[in-house]
Amino acid sequence: MTEYFDPKTQGGATSKSRRNFLKTVGASGVAAASTPLWAQATQARAAETPEGDPAKASAPAPGMSRIQLNVNGVERTVDVAPQMVLLDVVRNELGLTGTKKGCDQGQCGACTVLVNGQAINSCLSLAISRQTDEITTIEGLERGGELHPVQQAFWEHDAFQCGYCTSGQIMSAVAVLNDDRIGQSDAAVREAMSGNICRCGAYKNILAAVQDARKAMKGGG
Amino acid sequence: MQSFELIRPESVKDAIGAQSERSAFIGGGTTLVDLMKLGVMQPDHVVDTNRLGLDEIEALDDGRLKIGARVSNSRLAIDARVERDYPVLSQALLSGASTGLRNMATTAGNVMQRTRCPYFRDPAKPCNKREPGTGCSAMDGINRNHAVLGTSEHCIATHPSDMCVAMAAIGATVVVEGRKGTREIPFEDFHLLPGDHPEREHDLRSDELITHVVLDAPLEGAVSTYLKLRDRASYEFALASCAAIVTLEGTKVTAARIALGGVATKPWRAVDAEAALVGEEATAKMFEQVALLAFQRAMPLEHNAFKVELGQQAIARALRDAVQQASQGEHQ
Incomplete structure (x- = not known):
């Protein structure tokens, strides 16, 4: 059985908890009966930690703006610097690593996401300017475990x-x-x-x- | 990327007020973000134009078409009035970049697009356009993609836009707004030749913002085509391109507009070729003759001499393709 990332149930990831997510997926493959202690502890941390959810934390750090991004139908709160592009925010701040960084300069298309249904190169798009848009990444295509x-x-x-x-x-x-x-x-x-x-x-x-x-x-x- | 302050005004007036010598406007970001990542452009302030509106396409009573600065390249290309009255512009737009980039890129942003010269894009290399007085690396470097027309001893970088080539052929006005009010700049005067100051690329003052591009009324009964020649069939800049617009009376040419891309330092109107063609028979032989005139003053270098012949062929073939539509009864 393959699991597909569903931001609706597995949201709140940061670049740190992305590792937790990978560990969690790895652990689930080992089967619950024999889940090692380290993996149980990791899963517990991933579930409980408020990190990555700035809404629960204090004011944004100096130079950062707290914005809302609608990604795969879910409103996400994230702190971003002005120069942060959508690609990096989606991958590093929201933990949605299905979108890839290729050339990082609009020459390869690996970072393509949909904004209001249109394909764009997320490596060249400032995240702050996307606050009123509907963003869809590869993780947002499946429906209830069914592939698009x-x-x-x-x-x-x-x-x-x-x-x-x-x-x-x-x-x-x-x-x-x-x-x-x-x-x-x-x-x-x-x-x-x-x-x-x-x-x-x-x-x-x-x-x-x-x-x-x-x-x-x-x-x- | 070096950090900057992002300003997000909601009116043109505020946008102009926020502008300074050390700032840059951002539209789709496809040029600016790229060049900021490379360290080629390092503004202290970036003024976001995405809340300014300026996204309408409006038919004016005098037959012209007024395009808002923020209309995307994708939308402009498929606008019904553009497809009907200015198919050469639609073709040029669709030949540029990729679907994803065209979805982001704006009309004003395309006008302001910077050169793809690899030495300009590399801050480690001397470049008179990026750092005046440091010299031109392309002059004795790998200059295969560089210009043969409109060059100077200080810069041979090509203007990369396809859209602008079509606009140069159609004829247009760039409408700008600054602290002192609005100004209308004829399209052919907007982009500047490099001369002694390749760092000056356009006739836009530091406080001015492009708000619209107004296309001249279409030539009645004209036929046109945009031909782009490049190293691969799609998603590549032109080695040579030609926007040709022609009107005919019988087999005689009554008006001709010929603009070139990929071979010149700015969107290039081949006025000598145009003048020679008017009143002549629309034959392949005549097209080849006037094409020679367009490159009379070409200054080829070590690796780009092929562009003289390629550009001539682009003109001859674009004219032939356009006129062929007329004989097939496909106007425009």
């Missing part, structure tokens, strides 16, 4: 090798398939997704996955 049709199609088509660009590819693909103005031909999909570079060169399978997901989404999937 695009995720499922990437899985079935083996549409990756190293996997580093994959979350960005999937987010772009979701935006492409939700945009009626983008043509349905292979060429139109390639053009619309040309901002997502795959160093492994898995483009053939990525394209096949996107076109397959199109059918699944039309079929009400």
Whole structure:
């Protein structure tokens, strides 16, 4: 059984508790009956610690602003510096590490997230400017443990090798398939997704996955 | 990235009031955030334009189209009036960057886009544009991507925009607002040649903000096309590009607008080629002849001489493609 990160039930993570999260997931795989003491202790800390939830703490540190970000349908309170980009806030402050940092300068697309349904490069977007927006990351695509049709199609088509660009590819693909103005031909999909570079060169399978997901989404999937 | 104070005004007046010599406006951030990360731009204050409105596209009574500074490149490209009256602009926009970047990038931000010269982008290298007086690394460096038109001994960096090339061909006005009021700058005068001061890239004072770009009324019955030639088929800057707009009477050219990208230090109007084409027969041979005129004063360097021929071919082919639409009855 695979667990998918659900910010609705596993929110409040910080960069520190991301490690806790990984440990927790690792521990759950060991099975509850034989959960070692260290893992039990880790799980307890992850559940109880208020760290990462600035709403419970005092005023923001000097130079930081306390903002609300709507990420995957959940309002999150986070303290950010003016120069912090959405990519770093999502990964390091909210613990949503599915969004990847590739080039960090808008040349690779690994950091693609959806803002109000549109794909953007989160590495070039100041987090403070996104307070009124609806942000969706790769973690926000699944519903009740069911993969989004695009995720499922990437899985079935083996549409990756190293996997580093994959979350960005999937987010772009979701935006492409939700945009009626983008043509349905292979060429139109390639053009619309040309901002997502795959160093492994898995483009053939990525394209096949996107076109397959199109059918699944039309079929009400 | 060096820290800065972020100011988020809610009116144009406050935005202008917040502006200083050491500040920068931010729109989509696709140029500024990138260059701040690289340490190329280091403003003390960043003034966020995202709460200023300025996101409307408005048809004016005189036939012109007024575009708000914050209209995204994606939205402008698919606006029905742009697609109908200025398809060359729509094509140029869609040929630039990627879907994600176009969703972020704004109209004014694209006008203010900085060069992609790798020496400009590397603070460890001398660059007259970044640090006046330090010299030009590209002049004797890897200058394959650099300009052959409008260069000076101090700078050969190309202007990277596709959108601006289409706007140069269409004709436009940049509307700016400053502490002393509003000003209208003809598009062809907005970007400056490097000359002795490559650090001065545009005719915008330190307190001024671009609020709109107004496109000239479309030429009646014109046909047009944007052709972009580059190292890969998508998501790449132009080695040479051409926006061509032509009107015809029978087989004769009655008006021509030719603008070039990827080969010049600013969005480049090929006025000699245009003048030579008007009144002539719209033939492939004639297009090739006028294309030569556009590069008469080209100053190629060690690695970019190919751009002279590539640019000439871009003009000839763009004109041919545009006129072909006319013969097929596909106006605009």
